[in-house]
Amino acid sequence: MTIVFFIKFYKRVAKQKKRGVITYEKRWMVSLMAVAMAVSMAACGKSSGGGTENAGSSAPAGTTAAEAGASGETQTADAGEPVDGGVLTISLSSSPKNLDPVKYTGTYESQIIGSVCDTLVEYNSSLTEIMPSIAASWEVSDDGKEYTFKLRDDVYFQPGQYQDGRQVTAEDIKYSLERSHELSAMNRLDMLDHCEVISDTEVKCVLENPNAVFLTALTDAGNVIVPKEEVEGWGDDFGTHLVGSGPFALKEFKLDQQATLVRNEKYWAQKPHLDGVVFRPVSDGNQAVNALRTGEVNVATSLTGEAVQVARDDDTVKLLEMPGLHVSYLYFNMVNGPTKDPKVREALIKAVNVEELTGGVYQYGEAVPASLPLPPGSWGYDEAVKAEVPTYDPEAAKALLAEAGYPDGFDLNLYISNTPTRVKMATLFQAYLQQNLNVNVNINTSEWGTFSEIGASGQADVFGMSWTWYPDPYFFLNKLFYSGEIGSLGNGQGYNNPEVDKCLENALLTTDQNERADLYKKALALIVKDMPGIFYANENVEWGVTPNVQGLVQRADGKVKICTTDINVWLSK
Numbered sequence: 001m002t003i004v005f006f007i008k009f010y011k012r013v014a015k016q017k018k019r020g021v022i023t024y025e026k027r028w029m030v031s032l033m034a035v036a037m038a039v040s041m042a043a044c045g046k047s048s049g050g051g052t053e054n055a056g057s058s059a060p061a062g063t064t065a066a067e068a069g070a071s072g073e074t075q076t077a078d079a080g081e082p083v084d085g086g087v088l089t090i091s092l093s094s095s096p097k098n099l100d101p102v103k104y105t106g107t108y109e110s111q112i113i114g115s116v117c118d119t120l121v122e123y124n125s126s127l128t129e130i131m132p133s134i135a136a137s138w139e140v141s142d143d144g145k146e147y148t149f150k151l152r153d154d155v156y157f158q159p160g161q162y163q164d165g166r167q168v169t170a171e172d173i174k175y176s177l178e179r180s181h182e183l184s185a186m187n188r189l190d191m192l193d194h195c196e197v198i199s200d201t202e203v204k205c206v207l208e209n210p211n212a213v214f215l216t217a218l219t220d221a222g223n224v225i226v227p228k229e230e231v232e233g234w235g236d237d238f239g240t241h242l243v244g245s246g247p248f249a250l251k252e253f254k255l256d257q258q259a260t261l262v263r264n265e266k267y268w269a270q271k272p273h274l275d276g277v278v279f280r281p282v283s284d285g286n287q288a289v290n291a292l293r294t295g296e297v298n299v300a301t302s303l304t305g306e307a308v309q310v311a312r313d314d315d316t317v318k319l320l321e322m323p324g325l326h327v328s329y330l331y332f333n334m335v336n337g338p339t340k341d342p343k344v345r346e347a348l349i350k351a352v353n354v355e356e357l358t359g360g361v362y363q364y365g366e367a368v369p370a371s372l373p374l375p376p377g378s379w380g381y382d383e384a385v386k387a388e389v390p391t392y393d394p395e396a397a398k399a400l401l402a403e404a405g406y407p408d409g410f411d412l413n414l415y416i417s418n419t420p421t422r423v424k425m426a427t428l429f430q431a432y433l434q435q436n437l438n439v440n441v442n443i444n445t446s447e448w449g450t451f452s453e454i455g456a457s458g459q460a461d462v463f464g465m466s467w468t469w470y471p472d473p474y475f476f477l478n479k480l481f482y483s484g485e486i487g488s489l490g491n492g493q494g495y496n497n498p499e500v501d502k503c504l505e506n507a508l509l510t511t512d513q514n515e516r517a518d519l520y521k522k523a524l525a526l527i528v529k530d531m532p533g534i535f536y537a538n539e540n541v542e543w544g545v546t547p548n549v550q551g552l553v554q555r556a557d558g559k560v561k562i563c564t565t566d567i568n569v570w571l572s573k
Contacts, residue, residue, distance in 0.1 A: 088278070093285070105449075116246045147215075150201060286307050382525070418447055495530070
């Protein structure tokens with residue numbers, strides 16, 4: 001009841017604040033929360049998370065989240081024989097900033113990059129096996145430091161301004177991977193030392209040390225293969241003139257408007273059924289669903305809020321739902337400001353009712369409450385560690401803050417992207433801290449590009465975002481908490497624990513998954529004791545789809561794959 005009451009207030013004010021700093025009069029928040037808490041007490045403390053907020057409202061056709069599994073997949077049914085033609089329009093919840101693979105920081109860019117470019121190897125749709133892509137096969141040395149790839153000989157770049165559609169060779173692999181190693185904004189290939197060209201169709205990748213996730217890292221959109229001529233010819237503008245060897249070529253990229261792709265007639269895997277694909281940013285979920293109804297959009301990704309329920313109830317729209325590999329969180333500054341004090345961090349955690357907050361943010365079953373910085377779908381997840389997370393206790397929170405020297409509270413700057421879900425979460429977080437700790441939270445919103453720069457800079461007192469990747473714990477724990485990632489978006493808040501570092505490093509030196517899982521579980525427990533943030537939700541993957549979309553496979557990582565060796569989306573007539 002508390003959250004439901006507060007959300008009504010939120011809806012009245014959120015529309016007025018799209019950018020900049022959101023602040024509210026203290027008297028409004030105090031009186032609001034006082035009334036809301038009185039309502040909650042009258043309801044005997046029941047959490048606002050109802051049936052759909054709890055386990056498993058996520059997979060289609062009555063399948064629960066537990067039954068589907070985090071690496072499961074859902075698929076649109078094929079309606080007869082595939083036909084060629086048509087343009088698939090996909091909505092993204094935020095605008096991509098830059099399509100240069102070494103500069104991208106969000107899923108919005110990766111959706112486009114993955115349709116234009118190929119990686120050396122690729123995950124299957126269930127995220128359980130690494131499959132060939134440009135590399136037809138590979139061998140690993142006994143010491144685990146050398147990977148030798150044999151390439152297909154029928155892969156060609158799309159024609160661009162500076163090359164005419166030449167064959168992809170080992171030199172391109174060397175150039176692209178070493179470029180990622182040197183320039184990636186997210187350290188997506190930090191384990192690589194160098195590459196050696198053996199022949200036009202054979203290349204050796206040499207690692208600094210054995211690394212169990214190297215092949216998985218190669219599947220990331222930041223490590224796609226691109227032609228040197230186009231990169232150097234366009235310079236800083238390569239991000240708007242991306243060229244690769246994927247199923248579709250980038251025809252035009254208009255920032256904040258759309259990316260237009262056309263079929264690559266020489267794609268090596270199979271001829272795409274579609275004539276082209278359009279990616280269009282639509283930040284409002286209800287607008288995205290309306291666009292599905294009118295046929296302006298065929299696939300609406302990252303649906304949240306009321307839009308999810310609207311899509312569920314609309315017979316003209318298919319809603320694909322499945323548990324995602326996803327964590328939503330608030331990350332505290334570990335180096336500067338009040339939050340460098342562990343007592344302050346513990347107080348902030350104890351001041352927020354996570355279950356209630358999650359129920360308020362995700363009122364339509366789009367997520368379940370969380371407590372750990374690793375999703376349950378990862379094989380490094382440890383349910384037992386949840387007991388170490390501080391629980392909701394406002395009085396204890398006040399006492400801790402007084403012990404830390406802040407009996408009267410302080411000001412805190414929270415940074416988020418300007419999506420409705422983040423703004424809703426931030427507004428509730430603001431109210432909890434004001435009511436329970438007299439901490440004044442200033443909410444700073446911006447578009448994704450600006451936010452990601454702030455998040456990586458270490459300037460934020462707190463920043464709120466989400467993280468989704470692959471089932472391997474490396475992509476969460478190493479990227480968010482390894483000291484070597486300080487200065488990147490993952491660890492922009494400066495988390496540094498040598499004991500955690502050691503666990504994470506050792507987990508990469510063995511390929512035995514059980515040994516790796518034990519090390520990651522140990523690291524997870526240590527991280528939780530440091531209280532770096534509030535990890536409040538595991539979101540589902542929520543897509544709205546028009547009935548004429550055929551052959552689309554939903555993945556737990558949220559990636560939209562349109563044409564691969566085993567997927568070829570088409571539009572029925």
